[in-house]
Amino acid sequence: MESKPKILIIDDEEVVLDSCTQILRGGNYDISTASNGTLGLKLAQDIQPDLVFVDLKMPGISGFEVLEKISEIDPNIVMIVITGYATVSSAVDAMKKGAYDFLPKPFTPDEFRLITQRGLERRKLTLETIALRREKELLREQFASIVSHELKAPLGAVQQNLFALEFELANVLNKAQKEKMERIKVRIGELLQMINSWLRAISVDISKLKENFEQIFIADPISRAIENIESLAVRKNIEVISSVSASLPSIIGDNISLSEAFINIIGNAIKYSHDGSKVTMQVEEKENNLLISIKDTGIGVSEEDIPHIFDGFYRGKSGQAAASGHGIGLAVSRQIIEAHNGSISVESELGKGTTFVISLPIFKA
């Protein structure tokens, strides 16, 4: 509403139209009036007002119908009802039709000014909310491509040239120089990985997950996840033990996103485990659910951190610098699991280890 707020007043009593116009004169408004519903609707269509006053009792089409039609033109136009036969039930009816407020006749100029101001504030808030929401959505959509191009491309080019340089200098560099080269490569590699995990987190469109749901067996996404995470486990010399019975009942879900969730959680367990330890994965049937537990004997999570670990970008005060973890993985995992009508919980003791338990409803034919 950069320009003058547009106010439309629809009332069959000329004296009301005149006095309202009079009261608001001097304020910075663009005021239009109509003496019946039909004219009012036409004007509303033409000028797209910010605020409309509607008399409930008019000859011709009723105020209630006008409210309904204006909502159809634009549901974000703020509508206020004026009427002489103010009763609670007519007010309630008007509110149900989308009116924002109610002004009984007769009213004082101050009352009218105040309600006008409130109505316009409401309109402003509504418009701002819409703009914000649209901006947020746009950002989310564009973020993936911005991130991949503006951040990943230059880093990738740097790393590629480094690879080339190292390759060309393979027989020239001494041990200390090679070490420096390695350090640069590792740090750039970590940066690239971090960008990738952010990318993955924002490109999961949770709302569309359900479109791919089908009957699946839990062993499937679990074995995919373990395969995917193998190199990380080998690097830290961690054994991932999984016992998944072939006779478990099926669930309804999406293989790919579920394995993504498991990758995040197993990966997390590996990251925060001590070298040479074990990560154990088990599935059991309990009542109407499958309970999938992932247990490590690593550094654990402190009690105060537990409520936050599924929040995006949270990594815990005691989160060790050694682990290049990114809290966002757990946030995404939770969203995926909740999209499957499941839940995820965590139990942990600092220094002893952590157990994640995922519960997914069993499919009933």
Add this chain to the structure above:
Amino acid sequence: MTKRLLMIDDDPDFVSGIKAILDAANFEVDVAYNPKDGLNALQSKQYDLLLLDIMMGRGAEGVMIARKLRKDAKLREMPVLIITGMREQIAFLFPGEPIHPRFVEVDELVEKPVEPKMLIEKVNNLIQTAEARKAGKK
């Protein structure tokens, strides 16, 4: 015989990092910095392998090139190594799978940046497989 490769990628800095490695490994590498020059080069010269970027220009123009190749009777047989920075987006759709959505019949996909050893290995393998297939057909 020296193998001749064409690389289509719009990032000159990245290209130099790949080309240096392939040069050192005795490949002959031509470069096109946009899809149009790339397609022209493919029409005018014969290559043993194409190194193809996906995200170029206004979007995934690399995919458009791959589609054109697939329709071209002569170029269809040429192996393609897709080198892309967008594997993450693809990987989310196919996590843990060795395959990727095939853009052309005879392609393979690696993610930027590419380790020298792996790059040379992939290039050699793709060329050898293509030659073996050709020999088998005759």
